[in-house]
Amino acid sequence: MPDHLIRKLEHFTRLSAADRLALHGLARSVRAVGRHQDLLRDGDSPRHVSLVLEGWACRYKQLEDGRRQIVAHVLPGDFCDGYLLVLRALDHAVGTLTPVRVAEIPSTALMEVLDQHPRIMQALWWETLVAAAIQREWTVSLGQRTALERVAHLFCELFWRLRMIGLTEGDTCPLPLTQVEIADTLGLTNVHVNRMLHQMRGAGLIVLKSKRLTILDLPALQDIALFNAGYLHLGREGSHLDAEG
Amino acid sequence: MPDHLIRKLEHFTRLSAADRLALHGLARSVRAVGRHQDLLRDGDSPRHVSLVLEGWACRYKQLEDGRRQIVAHVLPGDFCDGYLLVLRALDHAVGTLTPVRVAEIPSTALMEVLDQHPRIMQALWWETLVAAAIQREWTVSLGQRTALERVAHLFCELFWRLRMIGLTEGDTCPLPLTQVEIADTLGLTNVHVNRMLHQMRGAGLIVLKSKRLTILDLPALQDIALFNAGYLHLGREGSHLDAEG
DNA sequence: CGATTTATTGAGAGGGGTCAAATAATGTGG
DNA sequence: CCACATTATTTGACCCCTCTCAATAAATCG
Numbered sequence A, B: 001m002p003d004h005l006i007r008k009l010e011h012f013t014r015l016s017a018a019d020r021l022a023l024h025g026l027a028r029s030v031r032a033v034g035r036h037q038d039l040l041r042d043g044d045s046p047r048h049v050s051l052v053l054e055g056w057a058c059r060y061k062q063l064e065d066g067r068r069q070i071v072a073h074v075l076p077g078d079f080c081d082g083y084l085l086v087l088r089a090l091d092h093a094v095g096t097l098t099p100v101r102v103a104e105i106p107s108t109a110l111m112e113v114l115d116q117h118p119r120i121m122q123a124l125w126w127e128t129l130v131a132a133a134i135q136r137e138w139t140v141s142l143g144q145r146t147a148l149e150r151v152a153h154l155f156c157e158l159f160w161r162l163r164m165i166g167l168t169e170g171d172t173c174p175l176p177l178t179q180v181e182i183a184d185t186l187g188l189t190n191v192h193v194n195r196m197l198h199q200m201r202g203a204g205l206i207v208l209k210s211k212r213l214t215i216l217d218l219p220a221l222q223d224i225a226l227f228n229a230g231y232l233h234l235g236r237e238g239s240h241l242d243a244e245g
Numbered sequence C: 001c002g003a004t005t006t007a008t009t010g011a012g013a014g015g016g017g018t019c020a021a022a023t024a025a026t027g028t029g030g
Numbered sequence D: 001c002c003a004c005a006t007t008a009t010t011t012g013a014c015c016c017c018t019c020t021c022a023a024t025a026a027a028t029c030g
Helices: A003-009 A017-026 A107-116 A118-144 A147-164 A179-186 A190-202 A218-225 B003-009 B017-026 B107-116 B118-144 B147-164 B179-186 B190-202 B218-225
Strands: A030-033 A038-040 A048-054 A057-062 A068-074 A093-096 A100-106 A172-174 A206-209 A212-215 B030-033 B038-040 B048-054 B057-062 B068-074 B093-096 B100-106 B172-174 B206-209 B212-215
Touching (some): A003 A017, A003 A118, A048 A107, A057 A179, A068 A118, A068 A179, A068 B118, A100 A107, A107 A118, A118 A147, A118 B057, A118 B118, A147 A172, A147 A179, A147 A190, A147 A212, A147 A218, A179 A190, B003 B118, B017 B107, B048 B107, B068 B118, B068 B179, B100 B107, B147 B172, B147 B179, B147 B212, B147 B218, B179 B190
Antiparallel strands (some): A038 A093, A048 A100, A057 A068, A057 A093, A172 A212, A206 A212, B030 B100, B038 B093, B057 B068, B057 B093, B172 B212, B206 B212
């Protein structure tokens, strides 16, 4: 089941059959959760680690007066937490954006796998660092990019991340976000997101319909977004750790 | 020398004398660097790990057209990299904001210490997760907070971080940032930062002079900033790992 | 097919940006 | 320690990108 996770990790290093088997063994207990539910609440300290197998979720923080900021998108193959081995309490919430299937992994089981499979340990370490790099790039977007550039950049990033886990088809990918959710991601209002989408459609850059995004001209979109994929570290940077065969 | 690092880590768990000794052993080779120099450039892949002993630096990303965003402040006791054990190339630059003294630690020496001192390993893991939490909070600031709230939040965060490493005196701390650098941190212009400072001074909240910040009313400043220190995870969350004595 | 969510569009307002110039602080060489 | 150059701060006037408010249209869903 954790095919997306495996596919993602293999952008870092090639796993052995035993590695893959171990990862499959982790996704034993699976839970289905509906749309717009909280998987984790701010302040929680869950006992197990959750891995999203299918569907989209997001990390978000809410200010006292109601303002909400989505701080990360959690796609299939992403962990919800993974931090709780060290930190006592979560400093943000995790909510579903679509119906989701999550594997609940006892932290002892995860630790055992990490001990016995150093290649997985390295790959998950890489995964953590890429997540941090994405967070930094979001800081750049919110701090420096205009509204149009932000939307374009988000679409480029999601397209690359989805392609990494095999969820694109040609120039098309799922995009189950509402305009309000895009706005909460980019620090904009839904009204202005709508206007930017209008503009991008008018320029023949994208088609967005029925929760699917088609990028008609990826190079042009990347130019507009000042998008540079380097921060996603997709160059198989752990190839020296590759498994044989 | 790495007193600030030790002081910071002890907000997570109490280290043993041997742990502290091992950390001191790491800071053998020290380099002095002037103000406004790059310690690391985007794309670099340094061989050793750098620890800031004194002075301030920042991580930053620059867009092709010159727009610059500071994505993190690197204070005494912070690592510049620490990632390079896994990632091949840096996705951002690190530059000094003041003259700086950095320890250059061979990655093999660091790995040895981590192997022999699991408590340090855990504490550095905590440190990494706190850095990620700070990055998320910056996403919230840039996405949702107004200019005034952003400046107030930054000052609260820096004050707490500096207090954590023993660099505050009462309600005062160093603040060597120029208004341009504050602006590049918060996604504002230096002109508008200046106006917000004017407003905060007028409200009797702060004094900022000769690169020192005095917070006259911390609770009020935190209210304005919607600041909640939870994300800094200062509650000695690793106390179950405490060394004896 | 009615009910609710989501997307779309318009008009008006404001927070923060841009441009420009003056003042103050800091640094440097003699 | 001063004269000068450089860097940093401060302030004003004007503008524009994005927000707010509001109303309508279109999807989506039981």
